[in-house]
Amino acid sequence: MEKMGFGNVTSTSKTMKIIDTEKKISVLIVEDDLLIQKIHKVMMTKFGTEVQLAANGKEVVDLFLSGASFDLILTDLEMPIMDGIEATKKLRSMGVTSMIVGVTSRNQDSEIQAFMKSGLNACYVKPLNAEKVTVVLNELKNI
Amino acid sequence: MDRNKQHRQVALMRQSLFDQGLLDEQFVQLEELQDDANPNFVEEVVTLFYRDSARLILNIDQALDKSPLDFAKLDSYMHQFKGSASSIGAKKVKSECTLFREYCKAGNGEGCKRTFQQLKKEYALLRKKLESYFQLARQVGPVETACRRI
Numbered sequence: 001m002e003k004m005g006f007g008n009v010t011s012t013s014k015t016m017k018i019i020d021t022e023k024k025i026s027v028l029i030v031e032d033d034l035l036i037q038k039i040h041k042v043m044m045t046k047f048g049t050e051v052q053l054a055a056n057g058k059e060v061v062d063l064f065l066s067g068a069s070f071d072l073i074l075t076d077l078e079m080p081i082m083d084g085i086e087a088t089k090k091l092r093s094m095g096v097t098s099m100i101v102g103v104t105s106r107n108q109d110s111e112i113q114a115f116m117k118s119g120l121n122a123c124y125v126k127p128l129n130a131e132k133v134t135v136v137l138n139e140l141k142n143i
Numbered sequence: 144m145d146r147n148k149q150h151r152q153v154a155l156m157r158q159s160l161f162d163q164g165l166l167d168e169q170f171v172q173l174e175e176l177q178d179d180a181n182p183n184f185v186e187e188v189v190t191l192f193y194r195d196s197a198r199l200i201l202n203i204d205q206a207l208d209k210s211p212l213d214f215a216k217l218d219s220y221m222h223q224f225k226g227s228a229s230s231i232g233a234k235k236v237k238s239e240c241t242l243f244r245e246y247c248k249a250g251n252g253e254g255c256k257r258t259f260q261q262l263k264k265e266y267a268l269l270r271k272k273l274e275s276y277f278q279l280a281r282q283v284g285p286v287e288t289a290c291r292r293i
Contacts, residue, residue, distance in 0.1 A: 033223075035191040035230055042176045042184060105226040127230045129172045 004112050005122025006139050025049040030060050030075035040128055047133055056080055057087025070098050072140055077104035077115050085118040092119035099140055103128055149283040156276050165269050169232030186277050195227045196266060207256055218247040235265045
């Protein structure tokens with residue numbers, strides 16, 4: 001399975017917030033692998049977004065607890081300390097309504113579905129490419 | 144050698160990496176991310192891949208020396224390796240990773256060992272060719288337009 005999502009969101013997701021189209025889209029990339037971090041950061045920057053990085057799910061939760069917010073969160077599944085499933089569930093329980101897109105190297109249906117159930121809007125198999133990013137950003141701009 | 148000939152040589156060397164099945168479309172995606180803000184992006188990413196690969200090859204070598212084999216651990220290492228290889232478009236390396244994981248799932252230790260030897264050969268070949276390519280590309284300097292044919 002290469003991609004899932006942008007259909008019905010899970011019951012734990014709330015309505016998306018309105019994005020101000022005049023300011024840059026803010027993106028949080030959650031990824032522990034430095035190689036993937038670098039690729040995704042440059043890719044998202046090239047698409048004109050403002051990028052911040054987090055190395056695991058706990059860093060993401062801490063960021064939101066400190067008052068940070070992002071239009072889009074791109075999160076890996078397997079990370080140390082707190083993985084993508086746990087982090088997504090936590091964010092949704094905190095009332096975070098940002099678009100959360102999973103990006104994982106796991107490609108079994110069951111694994112992706114489990115990730116989606118945590119509260120993702122969509123999930124893609126790594127690596128991200130221009131086509132996938134375009135779909136995500138168009139989806140974000142259309143809400 | 145005049146500049147145009149040098150650029151053609153770089154282009155041919157690059158094209159051969161795709162023609163020989165060593166690289167796939169993901170490498171082109173990386174090239175398209177390289178610009179004035181990130182002039183050495185591709186080589187930096189590939190260097191990170193070499194670093195990841197060295198660590199994983201060592202881990203897998205050590206794990207394959209153990210008895211009995213821990214297939215779950217081997218599969219986990221190879222999952223990481225496959226992820227890295229996919230990220231730079233290392234097509235043949237990625238294929239060997241997939242095959243290795245199939246042997247892991249089947250609990251076939253000999254298959255794992257055989258495939259890993261092949262994987263290391265493919266990795267060494269890719270690394271050698273990429274190093275030659277980047278060295279020549281650096282000597283020749285950037286071209287004005289990207290050459291996208293693959």
